[in-house]
Amino acid sequence: MSNPVDLPRNEEGIVAAIGILKQRFGEKLQTGQAVREQHAHTTTWIRNQAPDAVVFAQTTQEVSEIVKVCATHKVPVIAFGAGTSLEGHVNAPAGGVCIDMSDMNAVLAVHSEDLDCVVQPGITRSQLNTYLRDQGLFFPIDPGADASLGGMTSTRASGTNAVRYGTMKDNVLSLEVVLPSGEVIRTASRAKKSSAGYDLTRLMIGSEGTLGIITEITLKLQGIPEAMSSARCSFKTVDAACQAVMATIQYGIPVARIELLDELSVGAANTYSKLDLPETPLLLLEFHGSDAGVAEQAEMFGDIADEFGGTGFEWTTRAEDRNKLWQARHDMYWASLGLRPGAKGISTDVCVPISRLAECVNAAQSKAAELKLLAPIVGHVGDGNFHALPLIDMDDAEEVARASEFVSWLNELAISMEGTCTGEHGIGQGKKAYLRRELGGTVDVMASIKTTIDPDNIMNPGKILE
């Protein structure tokens, strides 16, 4: 288990900065314990490290003002979106000021002809998609949780649709960012592509608030497809399911989603979502396109599934049937918790080249069994990305230790397979040690960039880097 240490606090600076900010922001700055704890990490086994104050910012100008005060007094600043991150990203190990961005949730512009929009970072993906629906547009990245776009950008989030639409790095055109000095920059134009200098947009995406605070995001949008179809198919083994995934990708079928649920997860879904699926590895798919296109895609996948011994292949374009399946997929976290009521689910995230996926998932299942852990697995398998969710009694220190061993072992395994210790959750506090294992001296280059842009280390200290 990653139990983050407290970092040295600049007590004097914190008191001074909060005093100034309180005068400026009045009731929009809060210091009550409950509010502060809600604005730190709450989602996994990583302990809560609360900031000293929470300011609810309304404008870029206000964010810049807050950052300037914190810069003057060398006080940590942590941006907070929806709080759904999983690796301790919003903790305040050295205290400091949390900027809650949730009031900055406006859609500033939709350019439907250009298939882009400009949003404030506090908007959540479901708010955005609700806003866009009437215009026949949608934003495809879906990390499961109803995260804020600022948070999704900061962790380079992805999720079920990434196999077709890419990750946040592929769907952001430009950012407005408040630098650690308080200066406001724009990283790029609104052009669809550009070769104009260093790609600061991509440098900011995934930097987890350690280089600046994102205050505006220009996003690529997609037209809502004319038709969608969903399919499901059961397989005897994880191997067979993964072979079918590889063939699907290799044949160039433009799947919008291709998700694996292992035996345990299917069982959990059956109970929680009142389904009646065979309790063997399952693939769930979605296809986007024209009426003829989605039918063709589903049928092509059916042929592939058949080749690898798939059974119970069904596909449908009926919205009701599709929604039932995908709701079950979205509810997997809750369904999995149902396997062991009272337990804490610890979602870990690795991504490997797809040729190693079956081997990696099989090994994870065996290791969990060996360590006597209940750890259902679901995966965005078109990208080689999967999550294991050990269900842990947090009062049992020995079990917690076994879970910790499992997570550590799985991350090392993924790295040894030319994979990564995080496909989509980010490094935060929980994965810093694995980042070094994965990239070695490259981390020093990251650290030198951090030091240049944020010499006093005020931006979300203790994340990504040591």
Add this chain to the structure above:
Amino acid sequence: MSNPVDLPRNEEGIVAAIGILKQRFGEKLQTGQAVREQHAHTTTWIRNQAPDAVVFAQTTQEVSEIVKVCATHKVPVIAFGAGTSLEGHVNAPAGGVCIDMSDMNAVLAVHSEDLDCVVQPGITRSQLNTYLRDQGLFFPIDPGADASLGGMTSTRASGTNAVRYGTMKDNVLSLEVVLPSGEVIRTASRAKKSSAGYDLTRLMIGSEGTLGIITEITLKLQGIPEAMSSARCSFKTVDAACQAVMATIQYGIPVARIELLDELSVGAANTYSKLDLPETPLLLLEFHGSDAGVAEQAEMFGDIADEFGGTGFEWTTRAEDRNKLWQARHDMYWASLGLRPGAKGISTDVCVPISRLAECVNAAQSKAAELKLLAPIVGHVGDGNFHALPLIDMDDAEEVARASEFVSWLNELAISMEGTCTGEHGIGQGKKAYLRRELGGTVDVMASIKTTIDPDNIMNPGKILE
């Protein structure tokens, strides 16, 4: 016209470094004038600034050794691929050592199950695609010239296929880079996606050799589509053609290519490629997919074209007919030169939001007429990216001044339309002033990163940044 100045030379260091490298590399280091001039800028009106020596590197280890010697003596190092860049990227304004990467052109691995490969940077895109063809795979990025993959990565190249497959930033998984210290790093794992720390892969892509020298590239590959179809359609006006492009993109037709040729360009193509096309704005398209899919896509486009008054719509899956059209498109540079034999073609490159494209192209045509310039226009219009090619008598200083005014005006116009001064050619020496116009203080952040990673400014000095 951008006529790059010479920068201060470290004469003593250059002599010392070349002396050491000559001993180490013998005949693989050359200092003859012809070789040196071939290894600087040769493609446009930017004058040639030759390096002091050219070393033909064979391995990453050798590149690291060369860089270490240059670092010790504070001597510029410029990587050279195929020399096809257009904005002075390979010039040596402060002299120094050019590393010719063309011998490092091996395919190190093809992982067909993962749809990726690992290549050395000296391989050209046609060499790579020839190598891959037997495995049913291809690398989609096609900037026109037979550029090296190292050069394409360094300029964030794209070209005709980018509307479907993205640019180099979307098609590189990981890089091996020799830093200015000589240290060798790997920027990422081979996983399809990752949230592991700062995106140094994307930082290096488009950094034009100013942060390090790329020595290995892990590339995403695509399966060769089951079917391809090509289509063409003429329009009365640029407006109508651009409206058809916008509708095509908005309807979500996954065009692989959608190219605009203006009246002048069509005339040039008719003469050069012995075609008989109506001399009005023309769209050329390509569709990739299944047999049924490409037929459906071509027909959907046909309906759209009809809506905007398109005439002469034809589509075909016959390879012979397809190749004839695309060969004509690829030969546009030579065809355009044929409009004015003896003239120099000055390719400039802007990219605007697609909603502004027609306005930008129309304005460019009017401005060229006003300045009495012959400047055919072709564009990767699905991305809002186009090139104007003023045909200039370089001995006529007044005409050169008019062309220079045109290029400057066009870049300013694109920036004023929320576009970029370079969609795909890069900044190099030629566009430094526009980069500042486009991104303002953001350029200072780029400069601070440059200074941190390359404190002695030995990596391709005088490019991107002042």
